[in-house]
Amino acid sequence: MMDKKVSIKDIAKIVGVSPALVSMVLNGKAEQYRIGEEVAKRVVETAKSMHYAPNLIAKNLRSGKTQLVGLIVTDISNPFYSAIARIVEDRASELNYTVLISSTDENLKNTERLVDVLHNKGVEGLILVPCDGSKELIQGLYESDFPTVLLDRYFPDIDLSSSCLDNYKATELATEHLLGQGYKNIALIAYNTEMQHILDRISGYEETMKNAGLGAYTHVRKVDILNPKPDIWKALEELINKEHADAVIFLTNMLATNGLYCLNEMNVKIPEDIAVIGFNGNDAFNLFYSPITYVKQPIEQIAKEAIDTLIKRIKKSNYKSKLFLGPELVIQKSSLRDA
Amino acid sequence: MMDKKVSIKDIAKIVGVSPALVSMVLNGKAEQYRIGEEVAKRVVETAKSMHYAPNLIAKNLRSGKTQLVGLIVTDISNPFYSAIARIVEDRASELNYTVLISSTDENLKNTERLVDVLHNKGVEGLILVPCDGSKELIQGLYESDFPTVLLDRYFPDIDLSSSCLDNYKATELATEHLLGQGYKNIALIAYNTEMQHILDRISGYEETMKNAGLGAYTHVRKVDILNPKPDIWKALEELINKEHADAVIFLTNMLATNGLYCLNEMNVKIPEDIAVIGFNGNDAFNLFYSPITYVKQPIEQIAKEAIDTLIKRIKKSNYKSKLFLGPELVIQKSSLRDA
DNA sequence: AACACAAGCTAAATCGTTTTAGCAATTGTT
DNA sequence: AACAATTGCTAAAACGATTTAGCTTGTGTT
Numbered sequence: 112m113m114d115k116k117v118s119i120k121d122i123a124k125i126v127g128v129s130p131a132l133v134s135m136v137l138n139g140k141a142e143q144y145r146i147g148e149e150v151a152k153r154v155v156e157t158a159k160s161m162h163y164a165p166n167l168i169a170k171n172l173r174s175g176k177t178q179l180v181g182l183i184v185t186d187i188s189n190p191f192y193s194a195i196a197r198i199v200e201d202r203a204s205e206l207n208y209t210v211l212i213s214s215t216d217e218n219l220k221n222t223e224r225l226v227d228v229l230h231n232k233g234v235e236g237l238i239l240v241p242c243d244g245s246k247e248l249i250q251g252l253y254e255s256d257f258p259t260v261l262l263d264r265y266f267p268d269i270d271l272s273s274s275c276l277d278n279y280k281a282t283e284l285a286t287e288h289l290l291g292q293g294y295k296n297i298a299l300i301a302y303n304t305e306m307q308h309i310l311d312r313i314s315g316y317e318e319t320m321k322n323a324g325l326g327a328y329t330h331v332r333k334v335d336i337l338n339p340k341p342d343i344w345k346a347l348e349e350l351i352n353k354e355h356a357d358a359v360i361f362l363t364n365m366l367a368t369n370g371l372y373c374l375n376e377m378n379v380k381i382p383e384d385i386a387v388i389g390f391n392g393n394d395a396f397n398l399f400y401s402p403i404t405y406v407k408q409p410i411e412q413i414a415k416e417a418i419d420t421l422i423k424r425i426k427k428s429n430y431k432s433k434l435f436l437g438p439e440l441v442i443q444k445s446s447l448r449d450a
Numbered sequence: 451m452m453d454k455k456v457s458i459k460d461i462a463k464i465v466g467v468s469p470a471l472v473s474m475v476l477n478g479k480a481e482q483y484r485i486g487e488e489v490a491k492r493v494v495e496t497a498k499s500m501h502y503a504p505n506l507i508a509k510n511l512r513s514g515k516t517q518l519v520g521l522i523v524t525d526i527s528n529p530f531y532s533a534i535a536r537i538v539e540d541r542a543s544e545l546n547y548t549v550l551i552s553s554t555d556e557n558l559k560n561t562e563r564l565v566d567v568l569h570n571k572g573v574e575g576l577i578l579v580p581c582d583g584s585k586e587l588i589q590g591l592y593e594s595d596f597p598t599v600l601l602d603r604y605f606p607d608i609d610l611s612s613s614c615l616d617n618y619k620a621t622e623l624a625t626e627h628l629l630g631q632g633y634k635n636i637a638l639i640a641y642n643t644e645m646q647h648i649l650d651r652i653s654g655y656e657e658t659m660k661n662a663g664l665g666a667y668t669h670v671r672k673v674d675i676l677n678p679k680p681d682i683w684k685a686l687e688e689l690i691n692k693e694h695a696d697a698v699i700f701l702t703n704m705l706a707t708n709g710l711y712c713l714n715e716m717n718v719k720i721p722e723d724i725a726v727i728g729f730n731g732n733d734a735f736n737l738f739y740s741p742i743t744y745v746k747q748p749i750e751q752i753a754k755e756a757i758d759t760l761i762k763r764i765k766k767s768n769y770k771s772k773l774f775l776g777p778e779l780v781i782q783k784s785s786l787r788d789a
Numbered sequence: 790a791a792c793a794c795a796a797g798c799t800a801a802a803t804c805g806t807t808t809t810a811g812c813a814a815t816t817g818t819t
Numbered sequence: 820a821a822c823a824a825t826t827g828c829t830a831a832a833a834c835g836a837t838t839t840a841g842c843t844t845g846t847g848t849t
Contacts, residue, residue, distance in 0.1 A: 169835035508805030
């Protein structure tokens with residue numbers, strides 16, 4: 112099982128043929144190259160008995176193909192991205208590709224470096240969660256025509272394939288649900304960023320509020336992405352005490368989790384004092400004393416479409432696919448009026 | 451940035467020297483091979499201006515080294531392992547290695563297949579979380595002398611490097627803490643498995659109980675590893691209603707999380723009705739209405755030692771290191787008598 | 790009998806590096 | 820002046836696979 116040394120030459124020597132013939136047979140091209148049945152059979156058997164396994168490095172060098180793809184996320188230890196990674200990895204494996212995973216920590220320099228590093232390692236394509244400020248880098252990737260699929264986040268004016276949530280719909284769903292429960296003074300906690308998916312989520316909320324004639328009750332607070340807790344604390348305090356908000360939507364899982372820590376420490380009761388909606392369910396939401404309503408992303412679909420799109424693009428240079436997949440609202444006690 | 455076509459030959463042609471010379475210079479061996487300073491400088495400059503990046507595939511083929519290592523965990527979407535993966539990945543990157551990650555789902559056949567697949571992809575070593583029943587496979591790995599480091603789990607009679615928690619100490623800490631709080635009828639929820647790390651955790655608890663003269667109050671329940679919830683429910687019901695347990699230790703994060711779901715559904719109050727200790731902290735524990743005391747593993751250290759040990763072993767064939775790293779008890783409300 | 794053609798194989802180039810052996814020109818030694 | 824040693828470079832092999840061109844046989848056709 113563990114030899115790793117037997118090459119095509121060794122087989123050739125033993126069977127008494129040329130390495131070329133062995134290669135042909137082992138690649139199923141015996142007929143095409145009119146190899147005698149007898150000889151072909153002996154080659155196959157010898158290969159098996161010697162536990163031959165092709166040297167993929169050599170294969171790659173010759174073919175120029177590495178069967179490698181890169182997955183660049185912000186942090187693989189973030190459960191959202193590790194769930195994505197798991198699915199991408201499984202699907203890639205089925206398609207005979209290997210995934211190289213890296214984390215950027217939302218940092219542009221890191222992202223640039225990782226794109227270079229992965230490119231250097233010979234990946235044939237990239238699935239990428241672009242960080243704030245990476246537009247030029249992504250534009251460059253687009254112009255270089257390197258197979259790239261954006262995941263979770265996208266740029267509306269860069270014509271690259273992408274696999275994302277329908278972010279507008281997500282907050283629309285959340286806001287409508289809160290309105291339906293009779294909440295009016297609904298606040299939103301967002302990141303302080305130009306990233307389009309966040310802007311879309313904000314729009315979904317703002318438009319829905321406006322359409323309900325509650326434009327005056329719109330409160331959007333933006334907090335620092337790398338160290339959100341202090342900002343969240345301050346925002347919540349103001350929203351609750353000064354603005355008398357009766358509900359709050361957190362735009363990401365990280366924001367919601369930090370928000371719950373704050374609300375607990377502030378001794379604010381959910382949903383009695385304020386209703387809460389989060390993003391991306393997890394055990395913490397479900398086990399909370401008042402289980403948290405959340406927007407559920409179709410993670411499996413997002414991941415699968417990303418890798419499938421990438422592979423199609425690698426194989427067919429003009430393939431493109433821009434997906435905005437539908438969210439679902441998982442309603443729990445944290446957003447119900449008379450729970 | 452995105453060219454990928456310029457080779458050592460191209461540089462050689464432009465500078466007007468041989469490819470060999472270019473290789474020597476670019477590998478910092480100019481002095482060693484007595485290359486003229488003038489020429490060397492021109493080579494370096496030309497390489498830079500052409501954005502030369504070495505073809506790693508070719509390099510690997512030539513050197514027989516792939517700079518690849520495998521990381522086989524049970525599930526990369528499990529936060530414990532994704533945290534490990536993040537650290538391994540970062541450290542490996544520093545050491546100029548690339549990590550290939552796979553998930554076994556606690557399944558032996560998968561594990562065997564993945565070991566083969568990764569081996570085939572040319573990894574120079576493996577970090578591996580062995581699943582139940584994998585002893586023969588691991589023994590085979592040991593005998594083949596393939597660089598392997600076991601992570602999180604180990605086999606006492608296989609002389610392989612490993613980086614694990616001090617499991618006995620972990621439950622000893624937990625049990626002593628509960629005893630110190632005056633709890634006597636302490637139960638344990640474990641997996642139904644032969645895996646040594648679980649057996650060690652059970653021993654830590656049993657011995658501590660025995661030493662306290664409470665051998666008679668020892669309750670160990672073993673549940674199915676793949677679908678634990680029904681077993682946990684039944685065990686908890688019995689422990690609480692029939693055995694009048696006043697505390698319960700869950701041996702893993704998955705067990706604790708499932709246990710909390712059960713206790714919530716059963717309307718059992720923590721710690722009033724029963725005290726709880728879990729394994730591996732997370733937001734769900736901290737945000738719980740009564741924050742959960744847990745055994746904290748030194749994840750960073752475990753991961754870092756695993757990859758460092760592997761790389762040392764790859765470079766030095768007789769290197770070996772068996773680590774059992776110290777746990778820490780994070781005490782929260784769920785295990786305090788008079789909270 | 791002469792030639793075409795198919796069958797069954799091999800030699801050699803190639804992918805991009807690294808490294809060994811060795812060549813030519815210059816300098817140093819006596 | 821003859822020879823040795825040093826300097827600065829190149830040619831070629833090697834890693835393990837794939838593929839193209841081409842070489843022998845043998846068979847069939849006329």
